[in-house]
Amino acid sequence: MEIRNIPYELTWNMRHSVMWPDETIEYVKLPNDKDGLHFGLFVDDQMISVISLFKTGDSAQFRKFATLNSEQGKGYGSKLLNYLFLQVDDSETAKVWCNARADKIHFYKRFGMHQTEKKFIKGGKSYVIMEKCNQNTLL
Numbered sequence: 488m489e490i491r492n493i494p495y496e497l498t499w500n501m502r503h504s505v506m507w508p509d510e511t512i513e514y515v516k517l518p519n520d521k522d523g524l525h526f527g528l529f530v531d532d533q534m535i536s537v538i539s540l541f542k543t544g545d546s547a548q549f550r551k552f553a554t555l556n557s558e559q560g561k562g563y564g565s566k567l568l569n570y571l572f573l574q575v576d577d578s579e580t581a582k583v584w585c586n587a588r589a590d591k592i593h594f595y596k597r598f599g600m601h602q603t604e605k606k607f608i609k610g611g612k613s614y615v616i617m618e619k620c621n622q623n624t625l626l
Contacts, residue, residue, distance in 0.1 A: 488566065494525065495520040507610065517551070522541065524541075528554075537551065540571060540574065545582070547582070548584050549571055582618050583600075586614045
């Protein structure tokens with residue numbers, strides 16, 4: 488297993504097939520993809536999971552976190568998310584947050600993320616904003 492930085496274009500097919508297969512691929516492309524950091528988890532050179540990170544000021548948002556359906560539940564996503572948290576574990580990042588699908592809240596809680604009161608619906612799916620404050624940062 489290997490986690491490495493990848494070009495943003497490599498995230499699109501997985502985002503599409505896992506997250507929004509009934510939409511066009513354009514639906515999963517972000518206007519600021521070129522400004523983010525993108526990571527892929529590989530097993531035997533096959534990309535299993537992807538995640539994208541966008542830093543703004545002292546906060547960082549991860550987006551478009553997807554693991555192949557056939558590989559979910561095997562710990563790959565957890566390894567990738569732990570890796571991402573290590574990338575933002577510095578004195579300049581006060582908070583990491585995401586728009587979590589409501590049915591995935593318990594997954595993110597395992598990583599010390601907390602549910603906020605902010606909720607919304609996109610594409611017929613319910614979301615809640617979750618966040619984790621960095622213990623190494625003075626707020």
